Amino acid sequence: MRQNLLRAESSLLRYPIREVVEIGKRFERLAHFKMVWENIGDPVASGEAIPDWMKALLREQIADTASYGYTDSRGDTAARQYVLEHFSSEKVCTVDDILFFNGLGEAINKILNNLPKEARVLVPSPTYPSHATAEAMHAGCHYISYPLDPENNWEPDVEEIESHVRYNEQIVAILVINPNNPTGSVYHRETLEKIVAIAKKYHCFLIFDEIYHHMTFPGVQTTLLYEIIGDVPGISMKGISKDVPWPGSRCGWIEIYNAEKDQGFSDYIHVILLAKMLEVCSTALPQKILPAIYGHKQYPEMLKARIQKYQQRADEAELFFRKIPQVRLNKPQGVFYLVVELLDLPYATLESKNKDVRLELERLEQQKMAADFQFAYELMGSEGICVVPLTGFGSDLTGFRMTLLQEDDALFTDTLQRIGRAIRAYY
Numbered sequence: 449m450r451q452n453l454l455r456a457e458s459s460l461l462r463y464p465i466r467e468v469v470e471i472g473k474r475f476e477r478l479a480h481f482k483m484v485w486e487n488i489g490d491p492v493a494s495g496e497a498i499p500d501w502m503k504a505l506l507r508e509q510i511a512d513t514a515s516y517g518y519t520d521s522r523g524d525t526a527a528r529q530y531v532l533e534h535f536s537s538e539k540v541c542t543v544d545d546i547l548f549f550n551g552l553g554e555a556i557n558k559i560l561n562n563l564p565k566e567a568r569v570l571v572p573s574p575t576y577p578s579h580a581t582a583e584a585m586h587a588g589c590h591y592i593s594y595p596l597d598p599e600n601n602w603e604p605d606v607e608e609i610e611s612h613v614r615y616n617e618q619i620v621a622i623l624v625i626n627p628n629n630p631t632g633s634v635y636h637r638e639t640l641e642k643i644v645a646i647a648k649k650y651h652c653f654l655i656f657d658e659i660y661h662h663m664t665f666p667g668v669q670t671t672l673l674y675e676i677i678g679d680v681p682g683i684s685m686k687g688i689s690k691d692v693p694w695p696g697s698r699c700g701w702i703e704i705y706n707a708e709k710d711q712g713f714s715d716y717i718h719v720i721l722l723a724k725m726l727e728v729c730s731t732a733l734p735q736k737i738l739p740a741i742y743g744h745k746q747y748p749e750m751l752k753a754r755i756q757k758y759q760q761r762a763d764e765a766e767l768f769f770r771k772i773p774q775v776r777l778n779k780p781q782g783v784f785y786l787v788v789e790l791l792d793l794p795y796a797t798l799e800s801k802n803k804d805v806r807l808e809l810e811r812l813e814q815q816k817m818a819a820d821f822q823f824a825y826e827l828m829g830s831e832g833i834c835v836v837p838l839t840g841f842g843s844d845l846t847g848f849r850m851t852l853l854q855e856d857d858a859l860f861t862d863t864l865q866r867i868g869r870a871i872r873a874y875y
């Protein structure tokens with residue numbers, strides 16, 4: 449090529465949740481087995497059925513010619529009105545402050561890419577990697593993070609947040625993921641109120657990724673940003689990938705709060721809207737059908753049954769992992785993930801499925817990597833289970849994230865036992 453085709457920051461482009469899949473697929477080919485994919489938060493891929501009433505709604509929507517045209521660049525007006533009335537608040541938001549995207553993945557990129565390079569968003573650690581990677585790519589250097597504390601049920605360390613914001617004038621926003629991926633924790637209202645107070649004191653805006661807002665275990669209540677934001681500018685992110693669940697719809701939205709309270713913030717939001725206009729709009733069909741799905745009389749019981757299953761899985765996993773001394777576990781309060789911390793994790797190997805897998809592992813392990821990446825590769829090559837290393841979520845702590853999604857009870861129990869066997873052998 450006449451010119452270098454890579455941007456300097458291209459080396460920061462990482463998405464470990466899917467990168468491990470490439471390696472897992474190679475192992476499947478080399479040793480002729482079927483991997484258990486515990487890496488991705490896709491309920492459909494994990495065997496959850498889409499109910500007939502939802503498929504019937506979709507068929508009806510497909511028959512409606514209106515589904516075939518563009519929508520307003522902000523998104524379908526009826527969908528935005530529904531979102532405003534059911535998931536948001538007119539105290540801080542209007543129907544024009546709701547913008548639809550092709551999945552929150554797109555929204556995350558639009559929010560970060562339209563900030564100036566030197567304006568930084570403080571992200572949690574561990575975090576959902578799309579946020580951290582988009583932040584790093586936009587800034588052209590490593591993201592800046594605050595820790596979630598495993599000794600305090602993965603609550604954000606508020607003092608660390610304040611210290612970052614006070615001493616780094618470049619920080620313009622604080623990202624909170626609540627309920628949280630990857631930890632499954634649901635934050636205390638007081639913690640969130642303190643974060644809002646920090647944003648107010650230092651004139652920052654807030655980004656709350658609330659895509660799991662419906663997914664808390666019975667008796668656990670989540671506090672939504674609109675309830676506590678007061679007059680601070682902020683963005684709430686939600687979507688239909690997890691709670692409907694329809695991740696393949698690629699449909700998510702942002703709710704902008706207090707846009708009019710700060711001219712700089714409102715100009716920036718306008719740029720995000722212009723960027724969306726450049727693409728005309730997001731896919732119409734999922735937006736058109738959104739009110740009918742969430743409003744369907746069978747939706748609440750479907751959601752309840754799913755959440756009950758996740759809680760049952762979390763209970764079983766907690767009982768199981770508690771018996772392994774090298775593991776630290778905080779029981780999730782919602783969502784469908786489980787973080788298993790592996791304390792003082794060494795670099796070691798496990799017996800591989802065959803010689804070809806061993807050779808491939810040896811080739812991979814010549815590269816410098818965190819100890820939990822090596823554990824995850826060895827786990828794939830020995831027990832045929834694919835998890836995501838905890839350091840892949842931008843954490844200094846070692847361990848892995850698995851899901852609570854598995855539909856098959858026996859397979860879930862078997863997966864736990866195989867992981868347990870691997871942990872014991874690895875140490």
Ligand SMILES: Cc1ncc(COP(=O)(O)O)c(C=O)c1O
Nearest residue numbers: 489551552553576629687689700
């Ligand atoms: C916290 C969080 N935010 C955003 C997303 C992306 O959602 P979408 O499917 O809408 O792109 C995910 C997906 O796993 C997530 O866990």
